[in-house]
Amino acid sequence: DAKTTQPTSMDCAEGRAANLPCNHSTISGNEYVYWYRQIHSQGPQYIIHGLKNNETNEMASLIITEDRKSSTLILPHATLRDTAVYYCIVRVDRDSSYKLIFGSGTRLLVRP
Amino acid sequence: GAVVSQHPSWVICKSGTSVKIECRSLDFQATTMFWYRQFPKQSLMLMATSNEGSKATYEQGVEKDKFLINHASLTLSTLTVTSAHPEDSSFYICSATRRDRGYEQYFGPGTRLTVT
Secondary structure: OOOOEOOOEEEEEOOOOEEEEEEOOOOOOOOEEEEEEEOOOOOOEEEEEEOOOOEEOOOOEEEEOOOOOEEEEEEOOOOHHHOEEEEEEEEEEEOOEEEEEEOOOEEEEEEO | OOOEEEEOOEEEEOOOOOEEEEEEEOOOOEEEEEEEEEOOOOOEEEEEEEEOOOOOEEOOOOOOOOEEEEEEEOOEEEEEEOOOOHHHOEEEEEEEEEOOEEEEEEEOOOEEEEEO
């Protein structure tokens, strides 16, 4: 199964963009990249996902390189409530379902 | 959004006893439910996947007889940790997918299990 590699921790100033990188060099052509975040001792929260094209929603943007070996999650205007662990995940399809393989995560600290 | 609940939110039990954790989808029917385990300062690890009325699919290295999963309805899945030991102490989190948004897993708030 494809694995992801992320920086252990990052920080950014409140109001600035937070750019969280992720490497997934062994990803297969049909495997999606997902991002979830987890605030301390809570269940993860879905942020965004993509396959090949860049994606944007109300929470974030996802930029995937053309070779699909890496991606970047962008929080355009970080707030203090965005402080969390951000997981870059590869989705592996199987039978009629799929599984999410969580990476080690990046602990993002948003500074006032 | 879809809501997934877990009960209990935390539990302390003695070594050798069994503990049951419930996972419910409150406002949708879950096509698939997943069980994860998370040790302190570590990532989530998938334990098993279950569909209503079917046997759960366990990940490699997860003992089927120790972690019993029952998915009796489209809104309820249970995880029973049998003969619990201190090394089973962990944060157990469930998630569920719904038919019209199958790409997103909705996670429960988690259950912290402490085995003394």
